[in-house]
Amino acid sequence: MYTYDDIDQRLVDERVEQFRDQTQRFLDGKLSEEEFRALRLRNGLYIQRYAPMLRIAVPYGLLSSRQLRKLADIARRYDRGYGHFSTRQNLQLNWPKLHQVPDILAELAEVQMHAIQTSGNCVRNVTTDQFAGVAPDEIVDSFVWCELIRQWSTFNAEFSYLPRKFKIAVNGAENDRAATYVHDIGLHALRKDGEIGFRVIVGGGLGRTPLIGQVIREFLPWQHLLSYLDAILRTYNRYGRRDNIHKARIKILLKEWGIERFRSEVEAEWQHLKDGPSTVKAEDIRRIEGRFTRPQYEHLSATPIVYSAPGFDAWRKRNVHPHKVPGYCAVTLSLKKTGVPPGDVTSDQMESVARLADNYSFGELRITHEQNLVLADVRQDELPELWREARNIGLATPNIGLATNIIACPGGDFCALANAKSIPVAEAIQQQFDDLDFLFDIGEIDINISGCMNACGHHHVGHIGILGVDKHGEEWYQVEIGGNQGETRPGAKASLGKVLGPSFARAEVPAVVEKLIDCYLAHRDSDAERFIDVVHRVGVEPFKESVYAQSHQRPAGRDRQPALA
């Protein structure tokens, strides 16, 4: 866990006072709507469908039990007793009151938390692999690099009013669990001749114009990380479009210029900045490393424990992950129980999770971009006990990586931008696959749902992606397949889904998903071939056919709701 020094603490404290003043000036009529909008957004405050929404930063998804208890307490006193973990590894409160937000921020500052730059046209919360620091395939501990970037980006004077939001992801392991190809900048740590560096990927992103990022530099030695980021951001700040919000992301500039020109502009800028004051020194890294508390692991046997119980084996198979230290493992607490909006957690659950973190995982946890929670340092021999406790609070659904582990944005139930609801669609799909044997037989598949083209539910990179669209004032759903967030295991690279065809009414969606899965099951060559592997091998056509060819017939098989005319 990163612990604040005096400077960190002073900055968040001063930020609270700054925002209190800005809110007061707005209420006094001294700041216009437009001005306050730009200021409140960079403090995570949106004005939403029913109430403001406050997005609280969880830097790189790392949280202490003390902080989680504070979040539970805040959600209970200032909100309706629950929060929503987002795909940006942050926590969103959907019902705070505008005039109370400065007080909420002051309480957050007491536990080294804030809402700085969780929205607005600035560098956002840096995200990373939820298994940072514990993964067996680790190259570097990405938390340290994320913190370096967090400090560089926080109140960065030059890059505080960018053309549009800016998202950076860092991956410190061999496999890419941070979706580096779909961020404005993705950094993938590499080791070359014993030296640490980063592959720099730029211009990826979802939203209305989804694009896979391109490699601008194959290997950037770590000392140059910040000066190179300066060069990219300065190029973007000066030349990114500001005339049209939908064309303002860095990916559009890259698309207009092409990677060759973009690279040469950045490299030319970098020649002036390289070896300058923003060069990273070994002592900078040591200083940041020194602010992280580390688990005091015990010397344990690496032999897997022998324990079996109905329900436990499935959970262990899906929700328990390998750890680099013998005798330990990482555990995902699923926030994807059928009937619960993906990512939602009640204050009571937060407090229970804080207790689990204290008892089983050194008082720390992580938020995943798939909207689950991870206890990263669990003793193997304590798994049965942890499983029983997690099950008692409804967080032991054995579905990590499976069809019911759906990513969904808050959608039309909460969000003012949404065309359609996403939560009821997620629930209907979860109900469709409530048979655990069938769920396990289908194997790994990512189903992602967004309520509008802004793509907060990452539908473009779902193996099956579902997008809410508005058709003459009605909610319809476009379905795409073949998207992939990245090379989470060797094989399928990051890719964007392809739209199957005309959209569907909400009631049809679960049956459509099931047809797609039936088609996959008919085509796979073995259990090891995942849905995404089959789509990449055989293409979209067979799937399209399976969905549209006999759409006039009532589908056979499981109990399904008839399609709306």
Next chain:
Amino acid sequence: MPSLIKGRQVATANPPSPEGRVLRLEPADDPAQIAAALEGAARVEVHFPKFGDGRGFSLGRLLRERYGYKGELRAVGHITRDHLLYLERCGFDAFELRDGEDPQEALDGFKVFSVSYQ
């Protein structure tokens, strides 16, 4: 007449005309085009047409760091106290506030953060 802050103090709203040329950059301009004229310029103005248009921050740094400009660097346009500290860190030392922004109160903008990461 918009109010003016210079070097963290309220300056006279209508200062006497300085000797030498006043150079002005719009956000899309390239500072290279005025590089040759910087020596002997009375001041350089960088225009911020909108509250959220941050291009001028980069221009400020470029003028100071790359072109070695030492004279008065003035931010003009849609400037409120919320920008002052960032502008100063990017090399600006004079600030023309947008209409309605009280210059005396705006000076608090310099005190918002007492430390910085960068």
